[in-house]
Amino acid sequence: MTNDTGPTSAPSTAPATPHYGVYFRIWGVLLVITLLMVLTHNPAILLPGMAAKATLIALWFMHLKDERKDFIFYIASSIVILSLILFALMVPDGKAM
């Protein structure tokens, strides 16, 4: 972490004052979704709830929404395609049981 030569460490784009508000709003939404998931215990809430939380964290907290479109596609497609292969390879085991 000592290397400071990366292109993102250029100070030119630094805002004068950081905007924390958006992170607290996302935080609030995440807490509300979590509460809903815990209180309802309904799979119809749980699955979209998990997807919504993961999307909020990845896009806003991890700043994926500020990255280049090709990078978002690169990361998202890698995880989705490789996970699908992983899950698909379990099917033959299920049939053998």
Place this chain on the structure above:
Amino acid sequence: MTTMATTESRWTGGLSPFGMSWQKLMMWWFIVTDALLFAGFLGGYGFSRLGSANWPAPSKVFSMPFLTVMTFVLISSSATMACAVAAAKARDRAAVARFTALTLLGGVIFLSMQAWEWAHFIGDGGRPAGNPWGDARFGSYFFLVTGFHGTHVLLGVVILLIVALRARKDRYTDNGVEVAGLYWHFVDLVWVFIFGCFYLI
């Protein structure tokens, strides 16, 4: 960055893929592979649970209010980490130190609560090879999934400690804080799925 792209050929080197620092790109690669590790764990868990006749109801074994507080703590630490990254981008050293210290505190509280949960699970007879509540694999997956996640949190706490100390000495870089933040958010993201798939469903 853009001047480099226009003055140098793509083949002479010096260009950053996707216009980001190599540290950040490598952290994202790590996150992809690490996501697959947990996808494998949760996939295997789902596979075992769907084929099991006597999988215990998690709400009978664990304290749901306690787990909800744990989840709140981790989400809150992720929010403070996002603030630390924003502060680092804005060159606000004091805010970086403050927000990383808060994140660190959240990580330590989460780990302490997990230690308490493990102690109770073991105290009640939960073992990797068997448990009093039902399917023996329930205990295996509990230790495997929460153990791997907890180890990730522990590593994150060490990373955050380094970031916090560097911020105190004014030796941090915004890139370093951002990369540490990516890791911490990912650990939070994994917990979203563990909490939902293992404890709530």
